[in-house]
Amino acid sequence: MGFARGHQLNKTPMLEIKRVLVVDGIDDVCVKVLADAGFQVDKKDKITKDEVLATIKDYDALIVRSATKVTKEIIAAGTRLKIIGRAGTGVDNIDTDAATHAGIIVMNTPGGNTLSAAEHTCAMISALARQIPQAHATMKQGKWDRKNFMGVELHGKTIAILGLGRIGREVATRMQAYGMKTIGYDPILPKEAAKAINIDAYDLDELWPLADFITVHTPLTESTRHLLNDAVLAKCKKGVRIVNCARGGIIEEAALLRALESGHVAGAALDVFDEEPPKDIANNKLIQHPNCIVTPHLGASTEEAQAKVALEIGQQIVEATHGSQIMGAVNAPAMMHALRDDLKPWVILGSKLGLLAAQLMVGSAFEKGSSKWLHRLTVTAQGKAIQSSSSTLCAAVLMGILNHLQATPVNLVNASMIADALGLHVREERTSEPHDEYQNVLSLRYTTETEDHEYAGTVFGTNNLRFTRIDQFAFEVRPAGHLMFYRNEDKPGVIAAIGTHLAQASINIADLTLGRDDSKREALCIVNTDQPIPADVLQRIQQTSFITYARTVTL
Structure with a gap:
């Protein structure tokens, strides 16, 4: 995303956070970042559940790694909590539903361990291809056994990457250097964007029989739990090799064991498990299978990754409090609850401006390659009250546009990511200088090859939303209900003629606003209007001689 600074930030806090509890041995750089920003920080590397329950009521934010389980009980006891930060990617140890219900933001640091996780995945792929751990173990036992460890080359093989986020793309880059053909699946990333990084994207059912290696890089959700099961493994090539350094549960462990025992799967490399640590490791058939390589969840266990995630979570807490955006949030509904009360109506206005623009666009904005392709969007937050929250308001505008124009659900958390995946160039601008007519104005401008339009709005008082401009036309209109926008030659009789069309269709006019x-x-x-305007009525209005443009929207 583009970013224009230009003016000093207003340091009005987005969230009121003063005291932070840091646990689980998180790197000291996190404490330093928070302390330097003026927070009171207590660091307790080892802490029991009872100790957390007894003290959490005194803190506004809690930062954990994976050891501390942030349960519903702890969340209920944290009456001051506004943020739970996870120094790492997965939030399996946090009851995100309970936090969302309580209006507490859960945030992670998905970028901090990217390289470490990608490198560990690639190491597992290489070890799997050449049976390095098994050969190492026999030599430690005093044996020189070459014939039992015949491997395969990676060059020329096809690797399927499930999930083309940061880690998946880094794995692809490295395995391409080995000479592997990279194919993949991602529900968000368009096939054109995958192709740009030399990954051929397929639907899942097309992908399974093509892969010599499969590596998993998705979050664990209800839709990805047991994604690889008996039925899927049966569709894979005989001799496929499978790697999971993402989350336990994505691969059904019992199904994988059956496929290893039958020889249909030639080998597996696992860094994550359904239950961690697994029970009775010494007698776990999957872990002890000779063709299964295992490590105890080491994907992010590097000095560099732990320092990065500690730094990032500290910076995200500071930014959420003193800055312009909330980064890394994984529970979008809680963001709205946790925002300052005076910012909430602006977020609603932003989403309505985006929805207005999406409905007034001509044709489909995501017919890439056509003149209708929406390729540039600029969002501007103008005025002292909102300029420091420009990133959040930009996400709100994107949420309004993208939820109308494409199928993937968009929220304040993922709006920027989905815009990037769709190839939409977004520029965010902010200034503390007041508008000519209003103290604060939020505006958007979008560009296609055939259109260039600007929309703006403001909030009066605490919750009085108004659209204030479309292109050169100034007005004030409440952004709600069924609206018809039409342009016409400015001459007498137009409003009466339009009123006649609506009256003949028994459509009542609730309000009317004019810009000139x-x-x-x-x-x-x-x-x-009190009810939607049917297509045939709109068509008659569009065909009226003095009307140059007519569109309907619902807000």
Whole structure:
């Protein structure tokens, strides 16, 4: 995303956070970042559940790694909590549903361990291909056994990467250097974007029979739990090799064991498990299978990764409190609850501006390659009250646009990521200088090869939302209900003629607002109706001689 600074930030806090509890042996750089920003920080490397329950009521934020389980009980006891930060990627140890219900933001640091996790995955792939751990073990036993450890080359093999996020893409880059053909699946990333990084994207059912190696890089959700099961493994090539350095549970362990025992799967490399640590490791058939390589969840266990995630979670807490955005949040509904009360109506306004723009666009904004392709968007937060929250408001605008124009659900957390995946160039601008007519104004401008339009709005008082401009037309209209926007020659009789069309269709006008461009003798009228305007009625209005443009929206 583009970013224009230009003016000093207003340091009005987005969230009121003063005291932070840091546990689980998180690197001291996290404490330093927070302390330097003026927070009171208590660091307790080893802490019991009872100790957390007894003290959490005194803290506004809690930062954990994986050892501390943030349960519903702990969340209920944290009456001051506004943020739970996870120094790492997975939030399996945090009851995210309970936190969301309580309005507490759960945030992680998905970028900090990217390289370490990718490198560990690649090491596991190489070890799997050449049976390095098994050969190492026999030599430690005093044996020189070459014939039992015939490996395979990676060059020329096809590796399927499930999940083309940061880690998946880093794995692809490294395995391409080995000469592997990279194919993949991602529900968000368009096939064109995958192709740009030399990954051929397939639907899952197409992908299974093509892969010599499969590596998993998705989160664990209800849709990905047991993604690889008996039925899926049966569709894979005989002799496929499978790697999971993402999350336990994505691969059904019992099904994988059956496939290893039958020889259909030639080998597996696992860094993660359904239960961690697994029970009775010495007698666990999957772990002890001779063709299964295992490590005890070491993907992010490097000095560099732990320092990065500690630094990032500290910076994210500071940014959420003193800065312009909330980064790394995984539970979007809690973000709205946790935002300052005065910012919430602006977020709603932003989403409505985006939804307005999406509905007024001509044609499909995501027909890539056509003149209708939405390729540039600029969002501007102008005024002292909102300029420090520009990133959040930009996400709100994207949420309004993208939820209307494509199928993937978009929220304040993933809006920027999905915009990037769709190839939409987003520029975020902010200034503390007041608008000519209003103290604070949020605006967006979008560009296609055939269109260039600007929309703006403001909030009066505490919760009085208004659209204030479309292109050169100034007005004030409440952004709610069924609205018709039409442009016309500015001459007498137009409103009466439109009213007649609506009356003949038994459509009642609830409100009407007019904007004028005297230099062009053109007007823009916004009509609020009690019910939607049917397509045939809109078509008759569009065909009226003095109407140059007519569209309907629902907000």
